[in-house]
Amino acid sequence: MSTENAREYVAGNERSMKIAFALTATFLVVEIIGGVLTKSLALISDAAHMLTDTTALGIALVAISIAKRPADKKRTFGYYRFEILAASFNALLLFGVAAYIIYEAYFRLKAPPQIESTGMLFVAACGLVINLISMRLLSARQGTSLNVRGAYLEVWSDLIGSIGVIAGAILIRFTEWAWIDSAIAVLIGLWVLPRTWILLKSSLNILLEGVPDDVDLDKVGASIVQVPGVLSFHDLHVWALTSGKVSLSMHVVYDPKINTSAEILPILQTVLSKEFGISHMTIQFELVPCSPSAEMNFI
Known part of the structure; x- marks a missing residue:
């Protein structure tokens, strides 16, 4: 991704999330008041999810702002990773809300209060409209950013809650x-949990510098050795700084009689970029493996 495209991508995410944030923050107050007046736990549950929506969108906006900072002497990779920290926090926030709603519902099932269904219906219908608008704003971009995906998941879960x-x-x-x-409140909480776990797992994988889910390391290795002149590779590492920004480092053993390192490098860069979306790579070329046991070693 070029610098110009990256800036347009971040700016697009920021615009969409600002509008979604304004909508959810405004309606949050309405839904809390409605939940208290109608004595509906399901509506309060929906309001709690709306609160996490607002918080998540606010954190995501802060993360986008920080991620735009250029690299410096202390952060040579820049601040991209902050977006993943925001996504992890949002996942933990959702876990907490779901646990609270299930806990509260347990006691309410024993002694259900009188519910004002008309007010409950009206507030929930308004919430549904707000969620549909917010989802529309975020849906086009949630597939390329865990940060946006976290906010999108918050809104999606709240949409289901409103229904x-x-x-x-x-x-x-x-x-x-x-x-x-109370039963609906519990169902909302249980529906959110597995999707929240998927988000948290993806975020932790990036924080632990694991191989991205959409990168097959075996296929990467197979593509590398197919390049003319490449004899073997070792010390291969593939990780992501943030969503869509995959990096690679490795040692490549080559035969100078077939191709020089200067000729092999652009071929490898093209293959790794087009086939696996790897945007940043550091490759060390060797005539012999740097250690006897290094050949074809993935670590």
């Missing part, structure tokens, strides 16, 4: 079964 609350309000109005409110 659940609407369904619950309708059922309570016609059946007067108040326990439905």
Whole structure:
């Protein structure tokens, strides 16, 4: 990704998230008041998710702002990793909210309060509209950034919550079964947990400098040895600074009679960039392996 494209990408993410943040922050106040007045745990659960939406979007915006800072003498790779820290925090925040809602629902199932279903329905319907707009803003960009994906997941879970609350309000109005409110709150919490775990796992993999999920190390190795002049490789490392910014370092043993290192390097760069999306690489060329046991070693 070129510097100009990277700036446009970050700016696009920032614009979308600012609008989504303004919408969710505004409606958060309405939903909290509505949840208290109607005594609906499902609505309060939805408001809690809306709070995490607002927090997540705020953190994501801060992360984008920090990530735009240029590299310096202390941060030679720049501040891209801050976006992953934000995504990890958002995942942990979702875990906490889901646990609280399930805990609160347990006690409410024993003694369900009287629910004002009409007010509950109206507030949930407004929340659904807000979530649909926010999802529309974030959906196009959530596939390329864990930071945006974390915010998108927050909004997506809240959208499902709004649908659940609407369904619950309708059922309570016609059946007067108040326990439905708590049951829906629990279902919302359980629905969010596995998706939150996926986000957290992806974030931790980047923080631990693991191989990105969409990079097959065996295929990378197979492509490397197919380049004319390459005899073997070792000390291969592949990791990501942040979403979509994959880096590689390795030692390559080559035969100068077939190709020189100057001829092999641009071929490797093209192959690794086009086939695996690796944007930054450091390659050390050797006529013989730097240690007897190094040949074809992936670590």
